[in-house]
Amino acid sequence: MTVSGKTRHRFRCRYTSMPSPTSSLSSSYRNPGGSVSSSSLYHHASYLRRGKLVLGIMDFKWTLVFVITLLNLQPSSANGNGTVERKVHVGFIVDTQSWMGKIVDSCISMALSDLYLRNNHYRTKLVVHTRDFHGDPFLVLSQALSLLQSVELDALIVAESSGGVKILAGLGSRVKIPIISLFAAAPSLSFSQHPYWIRIGEDESSQAKGIATIVEEFRWRSVIFIYEDNDSAREFLPDLITSFEETDTRIALHIALLTSSTDGDIIDQLKKLMDLHTSVYVVHTSPILASRLFLNAKWLGMIGKEYAWITTSMITNFVNSMDPSVIEAMQGVVRFKPYVPSSKAVRRFEIRWSKNIDGNQNLQEIELNVCMVYGPMI
Incomplete structure (x- = not known):
């Protein structure tokens, strides 16, 4: 599915493994009205406000x-x-x-x-x-x-x-x-x-707007931003904040993970998140750090119908090259990437x-x- 404006390039939103339209997610997503099936997410996201995303790429x-x-x-x-x-x-x-x-x-x-x-x-x-x-x-x-x-x-x-x-x-x-x-x-x-x-x-603000639009469509009131502690990821945060300010959703917390974080460090952070009321996460890290994050989240039982995960193109561009165990752990994760027609x-x-x-x-x-x-x- 794509979320786009009338531009040369669009952002594609997809599942790590897209189920058939008649099946529901292996881990469905929670909203105030109950769980959401994959076909429902597919249907809604494909009709989001297309004119809202403007990709600021040089001609x-x-x-x-x-x-x-x-x-x-x-x-x-x-x-x-x-x-x-x-x-x-x-x-x-x-x-x-x-x-x-x-x-x-x-x-x-x-x-x-x-x-x-x-x-x-x-x-x-x-x-x-x-x-x-x-x-x-x-x-x-x-x-x-x-x-x-x-x-x-x-x-x-x-x-x-x-x-x-x-x-x-x-x-x-x-x-x-x-x-x-x-x-x-x-x-x-x-x-x-x-x-x-x-x-x-690509202009990162376009991706941020796409993520904010998806979150707003499902009426999730707050999200947690998990990012790698480097310049590239830190510079994406203002775009994300600006995009969510235009919606009714707020960024409740942003968590910085060091590139050198051990599995123990990641597990400690995830356990803290489990105690919070917010269970919608936007992840913006390198593929290597993302692999360890999702493996540990799966081990803790955080990949399921009580949680929603969204990854940016920094991760999505390389999902197919990840270890099969990581891909399996990411089932149900919503992924964003620029769309190449x-x-x-x-x-x-x-x-x-x-x-x-x-x-x-x-x-x-x-x-x-x-x-x-x-x-x-x-």
């Missing part, structure tokens, strides 16, 4: 025009055959150890291959200089400076969603080159302050993607998601 056509213009403005040089070609040097900073980093890296490589396979008459050559920050936000700036010192960059692409992007936004204004972010930027980053900062990632081009991309990552079992299990599409669009 992709504008991005493509920008890149094409960039390609055509570069100085020419002659190759060994005497043919004149223009080189465009683009830096790419990514964490190749993360699932998302591997995905984006692979997709950009595929996009480069396609670019010249389908346009062999191009006189431009896009040269990508990749640097790995190994999951350390402090290395993002270091790698960017290293690239700027060694290569005369025309643009810099960053696949990083934490605090490192704020520093890079300021760097772009100083060195006067476009900094292109594949993920959502912090709300504090404005175009007027950072004119060289370009974001093509089906098309011939998308299906062709999926086939090529499968062949490209053949042998990597973790990546093979990952469904096509909007982050995989962003890379090629650059």
Whole structure:
């Protein structure tokens, strides 16, 4: 099911394992009028106020025009055959150890291959200089400076969603080159302050509005927000608060879990939540932390008709790559993710993607998601 406005991209709301329309949830959801079947949730959510969600993503056509213009403005040089070609040097900073980093890296490589396979008459050559920050936000700036010192960059692409992007936004204004972010930027980053900062990632406020709409539809009066204690998750909280302020639902509590939290730490937090009256939870963590959270919640009996769980795209994009025991524990969980409309081009991309990552079992299990599409669009 989708909850959307009239935009290019929509957020999809789905179950980890969608039951048939005639069956009820393995763990149904409670509202003031009683339990709610899966068919009821499916029916209601598909008709939620579609005009309410506006996805604040930069117009992709504008991005493509920008890149094409960039390609055509570069100085020419002659190759060994005497043919004149223009080189465009683009830096790419990514964490190749993360699932998302591997995905984006692979997709950009595929996009480069396609670019010249389908346009062999191009006189431009896009040269990508990749640097790995190994999951350390402090290395993002270091790698960017290293690239700027060694290569005369025309643009810099960053696949990083934490605090490192704020520093890079300021760097772009100083060195006067476009900094292109594949993920959502912090709300504090404005175009007027950072004119060289370009974001093509999803606007988190759209997802927050979708979640608030689902919760309001079922008349749940309060929710608890469980998030991972990092910049990316903390920056999502204001969007969620703003969205719920427009409804009759309040965020009763927000719980921060450390990335290093042990199972004991997670269980302690969950036991505290069991003593509260609120039993609707919105979870915004990394897939790894989410896996442990839901396994422990299942063990404590918190996945059932007395509880409602909602996950954001940070988790949903990787559910299929999780361990089967985690997927089983998440039965009945409502999941949000950006919706990628089906098309011939998308299906062709999926086939090529499968062949490209053949042998990597973790990546093979990952469904096509909007982050995989962003890379090629650059």
